[in-house]
Amino acid sequence: MKIIRVPATSANLGSGFDVLGLALRSAPSASQRFGNFLELQIKDLGQGSLSSAPWNCEIICHGEGSELLSSLVHENLVTQVALYVLRCHGKEAFPSATTVTLITAIPLSRGLGSSAAAIVAGVMLGNEAGDLGLSKERMFDYCLMVERHPDNIAPALFGGFIGAFMDIARIEIPLSEVLPKLSGDTDTSLLPIHKPPLSIGCYHHYRLNSDIKAIIVVPTFHSNTAEARSQLPYSYTREDVIFNLQRCALLPVLLGEKPLRAAKISEAMRDRLHQPYRTNLVPGLGEVLLELRYDKYPGLLGTCLSGAGPSVMALATQNFETIAQAIIMILSEAQDVHYDWQVLELDPDGATCNDTNQDFCHVEESESRLVG
Numbered sequence: 421m422k423i424i425r426v427p428a429t430s431a432n433l434g435s436g437f438d439v440l441g442l443a444l445r446s447a448p449s450a451s452q453r454f455g456n457f458l459e460l461q462i463k464d465l466g467q468g469s470l471s472s473a474p475w476n477c478e479i480i481c482h483g484e485g486s487e488l489l490s491s492l493v494h495e496n497l498v499t500q501v502a503l504y505v506l507r508c509h510g511k512e513a514f515p516s517a518t519t520v521t522l523i524t525a526i527p528l529s530r531g532l533g534s535s536a537a538a539i540v541a542g543v544m545l546g547n548e549a550g551d552l553g554l555s556k557e558r559m560f561d562y563c564l565m566v567e568r569h570p571d572n573i574a575p576a577l578f579g580g581f582i583g584a585f586m587d588i589a590r591i592e593i594p595l596s597e598v599l600p601k602l603s604g605d606t607d608t609s610l611l612p613i614h615k616p617p618l619s620i621g622c623y624h625h626y627r628l629n630s631d632i633k634a635i636i637v638v639p640t641f642h643s644n645t646a647e648a649r650s651q652l653p654y655s656y657t658r659e660d661v662i663f664n665l666q667r668c669a670l671l672p673v674l675l676g677e678k679p680l681r682a683a684k685i686s687e688a689m690r691d692r693l694h695q696p697y698r699t700n701l702v703p704g705l706g707e708v709l710l711e712l713r714y715d716k717y718p719g720l721l722g723t724c725l726s727g728a729g730p731s732v733m734a735l736a737t738q739n740f741e742t743i744a745q746a747i748i749m750i751l752s753e754a755q756d757v758h759y760d761w762q763v764l765e766l767d768p769d770g771a772t773c774n775d776t777n778q779d780f781c782h783v784e785e786s787e788s789r790l791v792g
């Protein structure tokens with residue numbers, strides 16, 4: 421059996437809209453209230469008997485929000501992406517009798533990169549199923565053909581604190597052509613295939629001061645990234661663009677310094693390109709950004725929306741519980757829903773794929789491992 425694991429991510433960090441992202445994992449000894457990685461357990465790649473399942477693959481979904489995910493191979497994002505990768509290599513199906521157990525532990529549609537994790541996992545699954553031997557660099561190209569946000573994809577795949585951009589190759593090819601809508605009996609061999617050009621993405625790992633932890637506050641409600649992007653204007657004033665560029669250029673350097681300069685970091689995380697337009701989707705966000713000031717909370721470096729929201733992230737070096745509770749208090753006053761929080765740290769490894777001799781983890785065991 422093989423196990424693919426992909427971490428949660430938090431994109432943007434305020435001013436780094438569509439550029440910066442962190443891969444996240446549980447901090448030791450921090451209590452775990454929600455999961456922070458996606459796991460695929462893959463059985464019988466090519467060793468099973470002939471399968472009657474469409475594309476030779478069965479998918480079983482478990483974990484938080486799994487009832488929202490399709491168990492049909494041609495509809496589930498992970499297997500759709502894997503099929504895309506296989507088709508790019510002349511293979512129209514999985515090896516016979518492949519079973520994929522998918523454990524979603526990253527809260528869905530909360531700004532923690534669940535879709536990026538699904539895409540990265542799908543590319544790795546295609547790589548394993550087709551025995552393709554793709555490097556992570558090449559997998560990055562495949563991921564970017566499906567997802568236009570390198571700020572989530574790059575940290576999910578490579579781990580760490582990353583800045584990334586992509587060229588326009590993917591943007592010119594609509595997603596509907598990369599991942600065409602399939603039905604159970606579509607003859608995929610008749611469909612066009614858009615293999616990614618080489619090196620369509622570029623990324624850089626920054627150093628993150630190891631004292632920095634991410635406090636993530638997650639509300640119960642969902643916010644779809646596409647909808648959160650539709651709130652954004654098509655054009656911006658020169659002042660607003662300059663405001664973000666200046667801060668985004670310095671933020672990665674400031675976050676790697678020792679000692680950390682909280683005043684500068686908190687200023688460098690300020691944003692005018694996306695957060696102001698998303699406050700209506702996250703009641704209380706505006707107040708959090710104004711009131712959670714580094715000079716009121718020792719250890720606090722800055723606050724921002726995590727990805728497209730609705731989760732909120734604070735970067736801090738101490739006082740995690742106080743800071744989390746202060747954020748929750750403000751958000752709850754604006755909207756009376758439940759908020760979970762936890763302290764995460766940088767995941768340096770990103771996506772991994774390992775062989776294991778163990779048979780399937782029992783899902784209950786696995787889930788309790790994930791959600792604590």
Ligand SMILES: Nc1ncnc2c1ncn2[C@@H]1O[C@H](COP(=O)(O)OP(=O)(O)O)[C@@H](O)[C@H]1O
Nearest residue numbers: 497498528529530531532533534535538644645
């Ligand atoms: N493990 C998964 N398997 C299949 N699809 C997934 C998985 N995780 C996320 N997705 C897809 O991604 C969508 C959420 O993506 P999005 O709105 O971008 O939110 P997020 O901020 O969590 O990435 C889900 O509704 C689902 O369609």
Ligand SMILES: N[C@@H](CCOP(=O)(O)O)C(=O)O
Nearest residue numbers: 431438531532533645727728
């Ligand atoms: N830069 C993107 C990031 C979306 O992240 P997600 O985790 O919410 O999918 C954006 O801000 O739209």
